[in-house]
Amino acid sequence: MSQIWIAVIGASVTAFLNKYFGHSVPEKWLDKPRFKRINTLVPIVLLSALVGVQTFANKKELVIDQRLAGVGVALIALKFKAPFPVVVVSAAITSAAIYNWF
Amino acid sequence: MSINPRSNPIDRTALSVAFTVGLYGAAFGAAGVTAGFSIIQTCLLSLLLFSGASQFAVVGIMGAGGGAISAIATATLLGFRNALYGLQMAPILKVKGIKRILAAQITIDESTAVATLQENDADRKRGFYITGIGVYVFWNLFTFLGALGASAIGDPSVWGLDAAVPAAFCGLIWPRLKNKTQFIVSAAAISWALILTPLTPAGVPIITTVILAIIFGWKK
Numbered sequence: 001m002s003q004i005w006i007a008v009i010g011a012s013v014t015a016f017l018n019k020y021f022g023h024s025v026p027e028k029w030l031d032k033p034r035f036k037r038i039n040t041l042v043p044i045v046l047l048s049a050l051v052g053v054q055t056f057a058n059k060k061e062l063v064i065d066q067r068l069a070g071v072g073v074a075l076i077a078l079k080f081k082a083p084f085p086v087v088v089v090s091a092a093i094t095s096a097a098i099y100n101w102f
Numbered sequence: 103m104s105i106n107p108r109s110n111p112i113d114r115t116a117l118s119v120a121f122t123v124g125l126y127g128a129a130f131g132a133a134g135v136t137a138g139f140s141i142i143q144t145c146l147l148s149l150l151l152f153s154g155a156s157q158f159a160v161v162g163i164m165g166a167g168g169g170a171i172s173a174i175a176t177a178t179l180l181g182f183r184n185a186l187y188g189l190q191m192a193p194i195l196k197v198k199g200i201k202r203i204l205a206a207q208i209t210i211d212e213s214t215a216v217a218t219l220q221e222n223d224a225d226r227k228r229g230f231y232i233t234g235i236g237v238y239v240f241w242n243l244f245t246f247l248g249a250l251g252a253s254a255i256g257d258p259s260v261w262g263l264d265a266a267v268p269a270a271f272c273g274l275i276w277p278r279l280k281n282k283t284q285f286i287v288s289a290a291a292i293s294w295a296l297i298l299t300p301l302t303p304a305g306v307p308i309i310t311t312v313i314l315a316i317i318f319g320w321k322k
Contacts, residue, residue, distance in 0.1 A: 003164065003169060003170045004138065004139055004143055004164055004170075005143070006170035006174075007160050007163075007164055007170040007173040007174060008139075008143050008146055008147055008150075008151075008160070009150075010170060010173075010174040011147070011151050011156060011160050011173060011174045011177040011178070012146070012147065012150035012151040014174060014177065014178040014181065015150075015151045015152070015153050015156055015177060015178070015181045015184070016150070016206065016207065018178065018181040018182055018184050018185045018188075019181070019184045019185065019188055019206040019207060019209045020188070020202070020203065020206040021185045021188065022184060022185035022186060022187060022188020022189045022190075022191075022192065022206070022209065023188040023189075023191070023192045023195075023197075023202050023205060023206045023209065024188075024192075024202070025189060025192075033322075034319065034320065037319035037320075037322070038315050038316050038319030038320070039186060039189065039190060039319075040278075040319070041284070041287055041314075041315035041318055041319045042183065042186050042312060042315045043183065043186070043187070043211070043214070043215070043275075043278065044275060044278050044279070044284055044287055044288055044291070044315070045287060045288070045290075045291035045311035045312065045314050045315045046183045046291075046308060046309075046311060046312070047211065047271050047274055047275045048275060048287075048288040048289075048291035048292050048295075048311070049291045049292065049294065049295035049307060049308040049311040050155060050268070050271050050295075050308055051268045051271045051272055051275065051292065052291070052292035052293075052295040052296050053295050053296070053299060053307060053308060054264075054267050054268040054271070055265075055268045056296055056299075057296075057299045060299060060300050060304075061300065062296060062299060062300065066259065066262075066264075066265065067264050067265040067268065069265070070262060070264075070265025070266070070268075070269060071265055071268050071269055071272060073269075074265075074268075074269035074272050074273070075272060078272060078273060078276045083118065084115070084118050084119055084122060084270075084273050085118050085121070085122045087269055087270075087272070087273045088122045088266050088269050088270050088273065089122075089266075090269075091262065091265045091266055091268075091269030092261065092262030092263060092265055092266040092269070093262055094262065094265065095259070095262035095264060095265030095266070096259070096260060096261055096262030096265075097262075099259045099260065099262070100260060
């Protein structure tokens with residue numbers, strides 16, 4: 001079996017185990033206020049980290065390019081309470097315009 | 103359950119999230135084929151793995167010449183947040199057996215985010231299922247189209263797709279930032295991830311921010 005097949009099947013299995021594990025651990029885990037506070041912050045830190053990495057990282061290098069302009073426009077759109085598709089499309093248009101014309 | 107995006111604001115949010123996120127599946131399909139995956143392998147990742155960041159990590163690492171083990175490890179680290187989402191959703195969904203397997207498969211950023219934005223459990227459930235199933239359908243459809251049209255789409259930057267992903271994540275974090283502490287935690291997580299990016303293997307800068315969540319959440 002090729003490395004790609006191993007990666008496809010292996011990563012699919014662990015992804016499902018991750019998801020199923022979360023649904024199966026006892027509910028009382030959530031009853032602790034400390035755990036609830038941490039659990040509320042977990043998506044915030046992971047999604048924020050993803051934003052940072054996807055905006056600035058090029059492999060292992062940090063760069064400033066068209067993506068930052070796109071994300072900046074998205075943040076402005078969010079500030080003005082724009083709906084989700086407007087936020088994403090305005091970011092894409094901004095980034096594409098800079099990438100294609102400069 | 104009938105879906106009515108005209109009159110029901112939950113359905114409207116769920117479907118617009120599902121469609122825009124699904125569109126990005128085209129970029130994933132293209133990325134997979136460009137990285138040397140066959141159309142079937144690319145589509146299987148969307149059907150079985152079904153978690154955008156992990157999927158991009160797998161094709162990114164294999165495309166760059168990495169081994170299957172590092173691709174699986176990185177994808178697993180990135181997918182751990184889905185376990186935490188599951189923990190959050192389980193007491194609301196209360197499902198067992200085959201339904202739990204199906205609910206688990208659609209436990210991702212978007213379905214959980216739309217659910218947590220709702221005011222009561224009935225609405226959370228509705229938001230979770232419509233978003234999860236909607237993303238699944240559109241994501242897989244556009245993965246296939248993207249894989250087919252890989253040569254046409256080629257460089258995602260030309261279409262601004264490289265900025266669309268972090269912008270989509272911004273749209274998901276924004277409603278969660280309700281107080282000053284949460285803003286600070288968000289900024290700290292971004293800084294942490296950027297500092298670690300040049301130093302650690304891909305995926306580590308993201309998963310290790312869980313430490314920040316524990317530190318900031320430990321005390322009231």
